[in-house]
Amino acid sequence: MQIVLHLEKTALPARSEILAAAAQAVAAACLLGEAGLPGSPMEAALAGWYGLKIRKVARRASGAGWRRAQDVPGCTVTRASGAQARAIMPGRVAAVPQAISRLQIKGTDLPADAPGAVDGAWPLVAVDASLGMSAGKAAAQVGHGSMLLAAALPPEVAIAWARAGFLLAVREVPHEEFLALCAAPGAVVVADAGYTEVAPGAHTVVAVPGRGTADSN
Structure with missing residues (x-):
């Protein structure tokens, strides 16, 4: 599964927030929408993926690259902070859609932040x-x-x-x-x-x- 992180140079999200967006997007992609619809492309893709070695790859996108990623089947999550990530319908590494494969993997990093304690209401x-x-x-x-x-x-x-x-x-x-x-x-x-x-x-x-x-x- 490819995970696209929305990272605009002029408005970078906090590290903890983009990580939370990624985690939420993956859960949503696996459980919401067509994920539970028998015979749907997403259900078939997930079923085939679950039988393989589960891998996830995070890529960064901005501007037009982020907008193109929205056209690829998957699920986008936007946090209250504005941090965004999209989990793409899983498939084999050799079959990653071009709109996603052209996005950078290496060098995807953000500085550590100090978001404070959690209240324990959610995971x-x-x-x-x-x-x-x-x-x-x-x-x-x-x-x-x-x-x-x-x-x-x-x-x-x-x-x-x-x-x-x-x-x-x-x-x-x-x-x-x-x-x-x-x-x-x-x-x-x-x-x-x-x-x-x-x-x-x-x-x-x-x-x-x-x-x-x-x-x-």
Whole structure:
């Protein structure tokens, strides 16, 4: 799955916000719209993708490149802050649409920010800051996290989360805090394949349910 991050040089979003937009867009692409419509192109693409090694690649776009990305099947999320990301209908690497394949992968980065504490109402997707991942790499990883969390939730809880627009927060946290979150009830941990930036099997992200997505059973 390709993830397009909207990064205009004159109005760059906060790193935590663009990561949150990426995580929400992936969850939405996997669960909303044609994703659940039997026989639809999106449903077929997702079904085929789920049977393969799940990979996500983040690219950056601005101006006309971002506008062209909207014409490719997928799901765009816009945060209250204005941060935007689009998750593209998955497919094989060799078949990435030209409007997406022409977008840059390397050099996709943003400076760390300090967004503050989260209120716990919705899921927290925490990134292990000790790994030093670029924003592009982290965007792919938080997409893994939101997708795995959605799959792990009871159906009625996932539906409620979808109705809320897959609200979540992303925070990059120290390694010790990351390990503590991995032990939290309902937490799902992402182990990376190690194609880029980190070692194979590295735990990059943990997604923890919030009060709005906690299993009441």
